[in-house]
Amino acid sequence: MTQQMVLTLIGLFLVTALTNIFATLKSILLAKKIMNPVYFLVFMDAIIFATVVSKVANSDGVQFGVAYALGKTLGVFIGGKIEERLALGILEVDVFLNNKNKMVEIAEKLRDEGYTVNNYLVRGNHGHIRHKIEVVIKRKEFKILETIMNDCGVTDPTMKIKNLNKVEGKITVSRA
Numbered sequence: 168m169t170q171q172m173v174l175t176l177i178g179l180f181l182v183t184a185l186t187n188i189f190a191t192l193k194s195i196l197l198a199k200k201i202m203n204p205v206y207f208l209v210f211m212d213a214i215i216f217a218t219v220v221s222k223v224a225n226s227d228g229v230q231f232g233v234a235y236a237l238g239k240t241l242g243v244f245i246g247g248k249i250e251e252r253l254a255l256g257i258l259e260v261d262v263f264l265n266n267k268n269k270m271v272e273i274a275e276k277l278r279d280e281g282y283t284v285n286n287y288l289v290r291g292n293h294g295h296i297r298h299k300i301e302v303v304i305k306r307k308e309f310k311i312l313e314t315i316m317n318d319c320g321v322t323d324p325t326m327k328i329k330n331l332n333k334v335e336g337k338i339t340v341s342r343a
Contacts, residue, residue, distance in 0.1 A: 179231060258328055262300040262316070263297050263324065273315055277312070
């Protein structure tokens with residue numbers, strides 16, 4: 168294998184990884200209905216894809232296909248990591264506790280942070296009384312909720328976490 172071919176394979180691998188990062192982010196943004204960056208990502212992805220596919224289709228040997236496939240795999244991995252860092256979206260989190268005092272403590276700490284919190288008396292398994300905390304929070308701020316629960320001595324509570332598409336009104340952004 169010549170140095171020229173090795174460099175071509177590395178370039179193919181890196182460019183394919185980049186386009187797959189674009190494609191992964193495009194899918195995430197579409198799911199979250201954040202449209203403006205999607206147009207740019209689709210345009211760039213289409214130009215690069217057309218170039219790459221012609222290179223792979225006109226090449227001799229399996230190494231171009233392998234470089235392409237490995238690049239796509241790396242692109243999905245990096246795209247997922249970028250999405251984790253961006254943490255786009257809004258969550259509705261319901262925390263269910265047996266201990267009323269812990270529920271009150273967590274709810275008050277969340278209110279002190281500026282969140283709107285609802286709490287309810289609910290019935291759990293076999294009709295046993297439980298206490299529910301309901302909070303709407305940005306996904307990137309979920310760690311704040313976990314920290315507050317840990318500070319209150321609550322580990323592994325029962326939680327229901329829902330992704331929301333839209334919220335009318337106030338969503339408090341705190342220290343995240």
